[in-house]
Amino acid sequence: MAxxxxxxxxxxxxxxxxxxxxxxxxxxFQYDPLGPETWPQVLAxxxxxxxxxxxxxxxxxxxxxxxxxxxxxxxxxxxLGGYAELYEPLGFVVSTTLFCSLFSIMLGAKxxxxxxxxxxxxxxxxxxxxxxxxxxxPEGLLAPLL
Amino acid sequence: MTEVLSGLxxxxxxxxxxxxxxxxxxxxxxxxxxxxxxxxxxxxxxxxLLPIAYSLGLPPESALILLAGIYYGAEYGGRISSILLNVPxxxxxxxxxxxGNPMAKRGEAGRALxxxxxxxxxxxxxxxILISLFGPLLAKFALTFTPADYVALMVFAFASLSSLVGKxxxxxLMGATIGLMLATVGIDANTGVPRxxxxxxxxxxxxxxxxxxxxxxxxxxxxxxxxxxxxGKLKLLPIGKSFVSWKDLMLIRWTILRSSIIGFVIGVxxxxxxxxxxxxxxxxxxxxxxxxxxxxxxxxxxxxxxxxAGNNAAAGGAMVPMLTLGIPGSGTTAxxxxxxxxxxxxxxxxxxxxxxxxxxxxxxxxxxxxxALLVINLPLVGLFARMLTIPQKYLSPLIAVxxxxxxxxxxxxxxxxFLIIGFGIFGWILRxxxxxxxxxxxxxxxxxxxxxxxxRALxxxxxxxxxxISSWESIGLYLMAALIVVLPVVVSYRNRMxx
Numbered sequence: 001m002a003x004x005x006x007x008x009x010x011x012x013x014x015x016x017x018x019x020x021x022x023x024x025x026x027x028x029f030q031y032d033p034l035g036p037e038t039w040p041q042v043l044a045x046x047x048x049x050x051x052x053x054x055x056x057x058x059x060x061x062x063x064x065x066x067x068x069x070x071x072x073x074x075x076x077x078x079x080l081g082g083y084a085e086l087y088e089p090l091g092f093v094v095s096t097t098l099f100c101s102l103f104s105i106m107l108g109a110k111x112x113x114x115x116x117x118x119x120x121x122x123x124x125x126x127x128x129x130x131x132x133x134x135x136x137x138p139e140g141l142l143a144p145l146l
Numbered sequence: 147m148t149e150v151l152s153g154l155x156x157x158x159x160x161x162x163x164x165x166x167x168x169x170x171x172x173x174x175x176x177x178x179x180x181x182x183x184x185x186x187x188x189x190x191x192x193x194x195l196l197p198i199a200y201s202l203g204l205p206p207e208s209a210l211i212l213l214a215g216i217y218y219g220a221e222y223g224g225r226i227s228s229i230l231l232n233v234p235x236x237x238x239x240x241x242x243x244x245x246g247n248p249m250a251k252r253g254e255a256g257r258a259l260x261x262x263x264x265x266x267x268x269x270x271x272x273x274x275i276l277i278s279l280f281g282p283l284l285a286k287f288a289l290t291f292t293p294a295d296y297v298a299l300m301v302f303a304f305a306s307l308s309s310l311v312g313k314x315x316x317x318x319l320m321g322a323t324i325g326l327m328l329a330t331v332g333i334d335a336n337t338g339v340p341r342x343x344x345x346x347x348x349x350x351x352x353x354x355x356x357x358x359x360x361x362x363x364x365x366x367x368x369x370x371x372x373x374x375x376x377x378g379k380l381k382l383l384p385i386g387k388s389f390v391s392w393k394d395l396m397l398i399r400w401t402i403l404r405s406s407i408i409g410f411v412i413g414v415x416x417x418x419x420x421x422x423x424x425x426x427x428x429x430x431x432x433x434x435x436x437x438x439x440x441x442x443x444x445x446x447x448x449x450x451x452x453x454x455a456g457n458n459a460a461a462g463g464a465m466v467p468m469l470t471l472g473i474p475g476s477g478t479t480a481x482x483x484x485x486x487x488x489x490x491x492x493x494x495x496x497x498x499x500x501x502x503x504x505x506x507x508x509x510x511x512x513x514x515x516x517x518a519l520l521v522i523n524l525p526l527v528g529l530f531a532r533m534l535t536i537p538q539k540y541l542s543p544l545i546a547v548x549x550x551x552x553x554x555x556x557x558x559x560x561x562x563x564f565l566i567i568g569f570g571i572f573g574w575i576l577r578x579x580x581x582x583x584x585x586x587x588x589x590x591x592x593x594x595x596x597x598x599x600x601x602r603a604l605x606x607x608x609x610x611x612x613x614x615i616s617s618w619e620s621i622g623l624y625l626m627a628a629l630i631v632v633l634p635v636v637v638s639y640r641n642r643m644x645x
Contacts, residue, residue, distance in 0.1 A: 006579055010320075017327065020342060027337040032601045033609030036334035036341060039597040043327050050320035059314060061579055069373060076372050077571065080365070080546060084563035087550065100543040107375060107539035117540055121547060135201050135555040 003058030010051040018044035075106055091140020092129075097122035150278055153498070157506030160207060161514055169204075169212040170511045174518050177219020182533045183541065184227040186367065187236025188220035188420075188461070189478045189584065193363035194545065196485055197356045197552030206489035207504045211511040213485055214465075217478050218270060218512070221420060221461045222519050225262045225454055226530050230255060230383050237582075238420030238457040241428045245442065245449030250383040252445055259527050260390035261447050262454040265402050267520040269455035272406035273413065273462025274512040277469075281498070281509070285470040288495035293603040294613050298620035298627075299416070300596045303473050303588075305627035307417030309634055312582040321581050325589020326596065328353055335594075336601065348561040355484040357553060357562045358569060358590050362583050363481075364549040365570020368542060370577060375538045385531055398451040401431050409456035413463020417588055419476025420457035420464075427456030462512065469505050470495055473592065477584025480591045487591075 021040035030036070065073075083099040090098075101118030105111060129135040130146070139146050160166060180191035192213055199209050224239035229246035242262065249258040291299070304322050312318040331342045332352025343349050405427035412423040431452040432442045442449040464475030465482075472494030474480035486493045486504075497505045523530070553562050573583055607613035615621055 003579060006575075017342070025339060025341055027334075027339045030337050032336060032605040034601045034604050036337050036339045039600065040327070040330050040341065043323055043330065047320065047323045047327065050316050050323060053316045054320070059317075059580060063578060065373070073369060073373060076369065077567065080567045080570075081564070083546070083550065084560060084567060087554065087563060088560050092551075096547055100547065103543040103546070104539045107372070107542060109537075109539045117543075121544065125547060125551070129551055129555070133198070133202060135198070135551065136558060137551065137555060 001058075002061045002063045003054055007051050007055035007058065011048065011055065014044060014047045014051050018048060072106060076103075079103060079106070087140075088138045089140055091142050092137040093122040093126050093146075094141050095122075096125060149282060153282065153502060153506045154278055154510060156502055157508075157510030158513075160503045160507030161211065161510035166208050166211050166507070166511065167514070169208055170215050170515045171518055173212045173215020174219040174222075174515050175522060177216035177221075178223035178226075178519065178523065178530055179533055180216065181220030181223025181235055182226040182530045183536070184231050184233040184235065184534060186371075186545075187224060187234075187239065188217050189236060189481065190363050190367045191220045192217050192478055192481050193359045194548050194552065196359065196481060197556040198548070200356075200485065200488055201552075201555045206486065206491050207501075207507040209489065210482065210486065210504060210508055213482055214508055214512065215515050217482065218458065218461050218515060219519060221458055222263075222266050222270075222523065223530060224457075225266065226259065226527065227534055229258050229262065229450075230385070230531055231534055236421070238424050238460075240421070241424040241453035241457075242450065244428070244453075245444070245446050247383075248443070248445035249447075249450065253384075253386050254388045254445070255383055255385045256527075257388040257390055257394070257447075258445075258450055259385065260524060261394055261398065262450055263520060263523045263527070264390060264395070265398065265405075265451035265454040266458040267516055268402045269406040269409055269458035270462055270512070270516040270519070272403070272455075273410045273459040274509060274516065276407075276410050277462060277466055277512075278509055281466055281470055281505070284466065285495045285498045288471050291471075291495070291619065292617065293599040293606065295617060295619045295623070296599040297596070297603055297614055298623035299471065299473060300592060300599070302623045302627040302630075303416035303467075303592070306415050306630045307585055307588060309631045310415070310418045310422050311585060313580055317579075317581050318585050321576070321583070321585035322589040325586040325591075326593045327589075328358060328586075329590050329593025330597075335598075348559065353565070353590075354557055354562065355488065355591070356556055357565050359481055359484065359587060360549050360553055361566040361569020362573040362586060364545065364552075365566050366573030366577060366583065368545045368549070369570055369574040371538065371542055371545070373574075375542065385528060394447050398447050401448045401451050402455045404434075405431065405452040405455040406459040409459030410463040412456075413460030413475055414466045416467045416471070416473045416475055417585070419478070419584070420460045423460030423463075424453035424457040427452040465508070465512075468493060469497060469508070472595065474588060477587055480584070480588045484587075484591050 021037055021044045025037040027035050079102055083095055086095045097118040100121045101114045104114040104117055129137055180186055195216055199212050224235040225242050228234045228239045228242040229250050232243050232247040234240045234243055246258050307322060308315045308319040331349055333340050333350055340350060408427050409423040412418055412426060431448050432439050464479045467473045467475045468479040468483050474483045483493050491501060491504060550563060553566055603613050
């Protein structure tokens with residue numbers, strides 16, 4: 001069932017890819033006989049063939065995850081999204097502290113431990129990456145201090 | 147032969163420079179640590195650490211030496227979580243659990259760990275000796291390849307990939323196609339026409355290699371780990387005092403040698419890596435054991451030594467097509483290949499002549515690395531085993547933090563942070579549907595090479611497609627591709643008829 005659903009989505013996405021390959025991509029002038037559109041056309045056909053095959057004979061895969069697991073995965077994705085959104089505005093230290101604390105609380109750490117873990121990761125992580133390794137990380141809120 | 151020796155001596159002069167020597171040791175050590183973490187395999191370790199290694203500003207040969215050290219270090223460390231926890235770090239370590247974990251349950255974990263360390267060492271060393279002997283020869287042969295031959299080689303690579311990797315061949319092929327399709331996004335280099343960019347300026351230059359790698363092998367793995375963490379507890383077995391004995395070594399010596407050679411050959415096949423090698427070597431030893439075969443799976447040293455020698459030899463073997471043809475031999479070498487391209491080094495047959503410090507430096511560093519791994523693994527195995535006790539609740543956030551640091555410090559664009567999350571979710575769904583992710587990265591890395599060679603070949607022939615089958619090399623490769631796809635089908639059909 002899950003496989004069929006996936007194949008259906010793949011057919012739709014592959015259909016769009018195919019349409020673009022055959023109807024949209026055009027070079028105003030080109031030096032080689034194939035041009036920019038032939039290769040995507042070949043790939044599109046292989047992809048559609050694979051999708052149709054899976055639609056016709058799907059594997060039996062059961063995607064039964066408990067509701068609590070789904071909930072946590074959703075939370076995880078939201079947290080990752082928030083981390084990405086706040087990475088530059090808040091800076092590495094603050095956003096990492098927040099993210100690590102919340103993430104480890106979600107995975108069952110005690111609050112105090114989680115906050116200690118978050119602060120350590122944020123501060124030591126920045127120290128190692130910025131001062132020791134010379135990597136470029138956003139300073140954000142703490143820019144005046146760093 | 148003199149060529150090999152002079153190449154090697156040049157390589158050792160690169161690998162023995164203090165910086166590079168230090169990097170080999172750091173790579174091996176960090177790799178073993180990462181490999182020992184439950185659920186994280188070599189490919190994830192290399193993926194997560196690649197951008198950091200890149201942004202350190204090392205010269206290309208040093209960065210590659212570091213990454214390769216992490217690669218075979220992790221291949222080495224993977225056995226620790228397989229034996230003590232019964233949790234393989236990646237597909238290549240699955241076979242190790244079959245006999246390794248029963249031994250640990252009997253209280254012989256120390257014996258199992260030391261046997262596997264020696265098997266891994268021999269496997270890795272045999273592989274690197276064979277690389278030094280055959281790599282330059284293959285590179286010389288590959289110099290004669292025309293664009294049309296490269297197209298044939300690519301077809302062969304994808305044929306062997308879809309025939310031997312994963313449960314469902316169509317899904318493997320589809321995964322590779324997804325990778326190839328992802329590579330078509332961005333401005334076409336030959337004509338300047340944008341393809342599949344949807345008008346988003348951030349992807350006009352195409353998806354960044356690092357973003358795709360971190361998405362599929364960092365974030366997808368993270369989501370998978372969190373999902374696993376919620377369900378079930380893991381039980382760590384104690385190491386104890388037992389150690390490998392002379393009798394053990396005598397029992398397994400031929401097993402190790404056979405498995406090393408088989409593993410190397412499988413590793414050389416483009417696209418097929420450690421997971422296939424460990425399965426094949428285990429199966430071979432079981433068949434050769436005759437009456438003893440019932441002992442396999444209950445903690446037989448041979449069943450432990452075979453896959454360990456096999457997968458380490460395959461990890462080395464997979465370097466051969468990468469160094470000589472520019473075609474990766476496994477998912478992880480696909481990432482190393484991408485790393486070389488980040489440094490503007492074109493991997494391929496010219497590398498042995500034009501950039502000998504990279505090709506030979508890497509090979510020489512592998513000799514040193516293998517020895518270092520054996521030396522740090524026998525006494526320090528207890529320390530590495532402690533890695534298994536790091537609670538997942540702290541480990542998982544660190545993976546995300548490392549992935550973000552990596553992507554941001556190299557690309558410096560917050561848009562890419564969202565892209566890796568997107569690829570991560572997509573990769574996790576694919577994994578749930580029993581897709582193997584390695585073909586995607588192979589497809590992505592080879593996408594431009596494949597298309598460029600096809601277009602170049604047809605430019606040479608002015609649009610005549612028959613150029614693709616105009617040389618013996620390419621015809622041979624197409625025949626081999628057909629054989630490798632058809633043979634397993636025929637064999638399984640015959641087995642079914644007999645049953």
